[in-house]
Amino acid sequence: MTPITIHKLNLAGEEVFAYSGEVVSRTSTSIVVEAYFTRHDRFDLGYTVFERGDRFVEYFYADRWYNIFEVHAGGDDRLKGWYCNVTRPAVITDGSVRAVDLALDVFVYPDGRMLLLDEDEFAGLSLTKYEQRAARMAVDELKQIVEAGLSPFRRG
Numbered sequence: 727m728t729p730i731t732i733h734k735l736n737l738a739g740e741e742v743f744a745y746s747g748e749v750v751s752r753t754s755t756s757i758v759v760e761a762y763f764t765r766h767d768r769f770d771l772g773y774t775v776f777e778r779g780d781r782f783v784e785y786f787y788a789d790r791w792y793n794i795f796e797v798h799a800g801g802d803d804r805l806k807g808w809y810c811n812v813t814r815p816a817v818i819t820d821g822s823v824r825a826v827d828l829a830l831d832v833f834v835y836p837d838g839r840m841l842l843l844d845e846d847e848f849a850g851l852s853l854t855k856y857e858q859r860a861a862r863m864a865v866d867e868l869k870q871i872v873e874a875g876l877s878p879f880r881r882g
Contacts (some may be wrong), residue, residue: 727748727749727750727762728748728749728806729750730749731747731821731822731823732761732786733824735824735825735827736827737827737851737853744760745760745761745765747760747761747782747784748760750783755787755788755871756785756789756818757785757823758762758785758789759783759784759823761782761784762781762782763779763780763781764778766778767881771833773833774806774833776797777800778800779801780797780798780799780806781803783878784796786816787815787816788817791812791814791815791861791863791864792867793810793825794809794868794878799873806836807833807835807836808833809833810831810833810834811825811828811831812827812830812848812865813827814857823832828851828853829847830845830848830865831843831844832868838871848861
């Protein structure tokens with residue numbers, strides 16, 4: 727696999743953090759990356775816990791306003807769920823992926839239940855009407871994909 731660096735950017739385009747992963751596959755408008763959680767020993771979000779060693783299969787799109795992280799437990803590779811970030815379309819190059827985070831997130835449990843997260847933070851961002859509409863449409867699209875059981879969402 728080929729190494730790649732993922733850059734999470736804030737609304738101003740400034741790097742919030744970066745990490746490395748390995749390219750699993752790519753198309754002209756998307757890339758799938760495998761990365762491992764190393765930022766904390768244990769990060770409790772209230773609805774799920776990320777732990778050092780958890781495996782993330784990350785789907786980034788240059789033509790969609792979101793990315794999807796399929797999260798597997800580090801010890802037994804059990805599916806924990808999918809963490810979906812609403813973002814501007816990703817900028818994908820040979821050596822990096824850059825995504826501007828728009829605060830709004832969707833967490834999907836393995837059984838298909840969904841949580842919409844960070845609406846207050848999203849409402850506080852200075853976005854254009856177009857960006858606000860695109861972000862809301864991204865959430866609707868994610869819900870439709872989950873409900874239809876389309877890739878990468880599978881129920882277990």
